Amino acid sequence: xxxxxxxxxxxxxxxxxxxxxxxxxxxxxxxxxxxxxxxxxxxxxxxxxxxxxxxxxxxxxxxxxxxxxxxxxxxxxxxxxxxxxxxxxxxxxxxxxxxxxxxxxxxxxxxxxxxxxxxxxxxxxxxxxxxxxxxxxxxxxxxxxxxxxxxxxxxxxxxxxxxxxxxxxxxxxxxxxxxxxxxxxxxxxxxxxxxxxxxxxxxxxxxxxxxxxxxxxxxxxxxxxxxxxxxxxxxxxxxxxxxxxxxxxxxxxxxxxxxxxxxxxxxxxxxxxxxxxxxxxxxxxxxxxxxxxxxxxxxxxxxxxxxxxxxxxxxxxxxxxxxxxxxxxxxxxxxxxxxxxxx
Amino acid sequence: xxxxxxxxxxxxxxxxxxxxxxxxxxxxxxxxxxxxxxxxxxxxxxxxxxxxxxxxxxxxxxxxxxxxxxxxxxxxxxxxxxxxxxxxxxxxxxxxxxxxxxxxxxxxxxxxxxxxxxxxxxxxxxxxxxxxxxxxxxxxxxxxxxxxxxxxxxxxxxxxxxxxxxxxxxxxxxxxxxxxxxxxxxxxxxxxxxxxxxxxxxxxxxxxxxxxxxxxxxxxxxxxxxxxxxxxxxxxxxxxxxxxxxxxxxxxxxxxxxxxxxxxxxxxxxxxxxxxxxxxxxxxxxxxxxxxxxxxxxxxxxxxxxxxxxxxxxxxxxxxxxxxxxxxxxxxxxxxxxxxxxxxx
Numbered sequence: 001x002x003x004x005x006x007x008x009x010x011x012x013x014x015x016x017x018x019x020x021x022x023x024x025x026x027x028x029x030x031x032x033x034x035x036x037x038x039x040x041x042x043x044x045x046x047x048x049x050x051x052x053x054x055x056x057x058x059x060x061x062x063x064x065x066x067x068x069x070x071x072x073x074x075x076x077x078x079x080x081x082x083x084x085x086x087x088x089x090x091x092x093x094x095x096x097x098x099x100x101x102x103x104x105x106x107x108x109x110x111x112x113x114x115x116x117x118x119x120x121x122x123x124x125x126x127x128x129x130x131x132x133x134x135x136x137x138x139x140x141x142x143x144x145x146x147x148x149x150x151x152x153x154x155x156x157x158x159x160x161x162x163x164x165x166x167x168x169x170x171x172x173x174x175x176x177x178x179x180x181x182x183x184x185x186x187x188x189x190x191x192x193x194x195x196x197x198x199x200x201x202x203x204x205x206x207x208x209x210x211x212x213x214x215x216x217x218x219x220x221x222x223x224x225x226x227x228x229x230x231x232x233x234x235x236x237x238x239x240x241x242x243x244x245x246x247x248x249x250x251x252x253x254x255x256x257x258x259x260x261x262x263x264x265x266x267x268x269x270x271x272x273x274x275x276x277x278x279x280x281x282x283x284x285x286x287x288x289x290x291x292x293x294x295x296x297x298x299x300x301x302x303x304x305x306x307x308x309x310x311x312x313x314x315x316x317x318x319x320x321x322x323x324x325x326x327x328x329x330x331x332x333x334x335x336x337x338x339x340x341x342x343x
Numbered sequence: 344x345x346x347x348x349x350x351x352x353x354x355x356x357x358x359x360x361x362x363x364x365x366x367x368x369x370x371x372x373x374x375x376x377x378x379x380x381x382x383x384x385x386x387x388x389x390x391x392x393x394x395x396x397x398x399x400x401x402x403x404x405x406x407x408x409x410x411x412x413x414x415x416x417x418x419x420x421x422x423x424x425x426x427x428x429x430x431x432x433x434x435x436x437x438x439x440x441x442x443x444x445x446x447x448x449x450x451x452x453x454x455x456x457x458x459x460x461x462x463x464x465x466x467x468x469x470x471x472x473x474x475x476x477x478x479x480x481x482x483x484x485x486x487x488x489x490x491x492x493x494x495x496x497x498x499x500x501x502x503x504x505x506x507x508x509x510x511x512x513x514x515x516x517x518x519x520x521x522x523x524x525x526x527x528x529x530x531x532x533x534x535x536x537x538x539x540x541x542x543x544x545x546x547x548x549x550x551x552x553x554x555x556x557x558x559x560x561x562x563x564x565x566x567x568x569x570x571x572x573x574x575x576x577x578x579x580x581x582x583x584x585x586x587x588x589x590x591x592x593x594x595x596x597x598x599x600x601x602x603x604x605x606x607x608x609x610x611x612x613x614x615x616x617x618x619x620x621x622x623x624x625x626x627x628x629x630x631x632x633x634x635x636x637x638x639x640x641x642x643x644x645x646x647x648x649x650x651x652x653x654x655x656x657x658x659x660x661x662x663x664x665x666x667x668x669x670x671x672x673x674x675x676x677x678x679x680x681x682x683x684x685x686x687x688x
Contacts, residue, residue: 053546199617199630267576
């Protein structure tokens with residue numbers, strides 16, 4: 001299967017449905033299709049940004065890929081140096097290898113650190129649990145990694161309460177990187193931070209990625225952050241992958257009407273008072289419209305959109321769109337500003 | 344009288360402290376600004392900048408203790424007849440007195456960040472919107488208050504308001520709840536609406552809808568808006584003028600276009616270089632070095648001194664920089680634009 005060694009992770013038709021249970025017998029009456037038939041590939045050493053609004057399934061996708069959630073269906077294969085790991089079919093040894101290879105960085109550095117564990121214990125825990133290192137060796141590896149993320153050795157014995165939000169996020173990053181993962185899933189890692197701290201963490205993530213040849217799946221609702229960090233961008237809407245392409249292409253020449261809407265909604269630094277029409281709200285995931293999930297908000301929708309669900313198709317090389325009329329529509333993207341604020 | 348005709352709010356040297364176990368937080372260290380009738384003032388700041396405390400002070404909502412207004416005035420111009428106005432100093436009013444209560448919610452209302460936690464979950468939205476009307480206009484009948492609430496809900500874009508008025512907050516989506524909050528804030532036709540991060544909890548397409556709605560409502564009702572946010576680009580899209588706050592001080596204040604094209608304060612410049620934008624051309628962000636100082640620290644000089652790229656040791660750390668008009672109608676609190684920062688050659 002692993003013909004292309006450039007591909008680190010192959011996701012094929014991944015689904016995660018959450019049951020809605022009602023009544024005394026907790027009968028399942030319907031499903032929330034949080035992630036529905038998502039297929040994509042993550043190349044070695046790239047940053048794939050996943051963007052979308054709340055409820056689009058971007059977080060669930062990330063969680064399925066670290067096996068926090070058991071997917072309902074579909075497949076994901078991680079190509080490690082030694083073997084291919086199929087996510088739903090791992091024996092004990094493979095599971096340990098998988099846990100080491102895929103790590104996660106969480107959104108809220110105030111909630112994701114145990115207040116009763118100091119930095120050494122927090123960052124060292126993955127090494128201990130996975131049986132990678134202990135004792136002095138563990139402490140050495142932890143010291144090394146916390147310096148890489150911009151903390152100091154004297155921080156090792158301190159507890160989370162004595163750190164600022166930015167420093168806490170550095171601890172979270174250190175914990176993810178200490179086992180030398182191949183793939184890092186970062187779920188809104190800068191959303192809880194002050195604006196002046198966001199840049200520090202974004203640059204740190206960027207530097208670490210380049211220096212250690214890491215691969216990121218970077219999940220965010222913030223298109224500007226996604227633009228800064230990603231090589232390719234995947235846009236999700238109501239559990240579906242609606243567009244996937246190289247960053248510049250997708251931003252300048254989006255092919256899916258939802259991507260156009262999402263880009264138009266981001267406030268600009270020039271033409272600041274531009275008016276856009278963004279009618280409607282995302283659909284109820286338990287009662288999705290027939291056909292295309294976006295048609296209820298789409299200004300280009302036609303009769304066919306209600307009857308037939310569009311499939312993800314490769315419109316140009318590497319640019320995937322799930323829209324019946326992707327080839328015919330001429331959509332507006334982002335025109336970058338030339339003026340710079342650099343003094 | 345002519346010059347003050349459109350002036351609505353005049354905040355002069357406002358100082359607020361919080362006395363806590365760990366020490367005293369000087370939340371506002373002398374904040375001055377004005378808001379004109381029908382205009383939007385944007386307030387940008389990070390956590391601890393004092394932007395929300397400023398809003399609380401305008402509403403007389405500083406929690407006391409531990410908070411206390413220790414200096415300055417908040418003057419509100421209330422037209423009594425078409426030709427005369429009454430000036431009220433909000434800091435002198437009793438926090439829960441009748442006069443402040445008659446202003447809060449009627450003349451000045453507020454849109455909060457989290458529409459889920461700022462509504463009562465056990466009352467219908469209609470009851471909560473009608474309550475605002477019934478408190479400030481006791482002569483209005485219940486039926487008329489209901490009609491006003493329905494009308495306002497329709498105006499803010501809630502579909503089928505005559506049915507939705509009897510719904511509870513949990514039955515609304517986040518965007519619709521925020522519309523209901525705006526309806527509640529506007530139902531008494533206030534002169535000033537304070538919006539504290541009103542779109543931060545919302546998705547970006549819903550945020551764009553709410554920003555559009557606020558602009559529309561302002562041109563229809565003519566109220567002033569004080570729009571508080573940490574997000575420069577959002578503030579830039581709604582505000583006529585912007586002030587940038589840092590650790591309880593206004594660092595820079597100018598018309599929005601002026602501030603976006605000619606940021607003068609090193610903090611504002613640094614902010615610009617540190618935020619990712621959708622249409623900027625920066626290849627690499629430049630983080631602001633260091634971290635926010637402890638809120639308990641007392642700074643004899645400029646509060647931004649420890650993180651400033653352009654600081655002048657011996658000047659900036661010894662005295663608080665004055666607010667100077669460095670360009671026409673463009674005020675900045677920085678020694679770089681004074682004689683101390685530019686000694687004669």
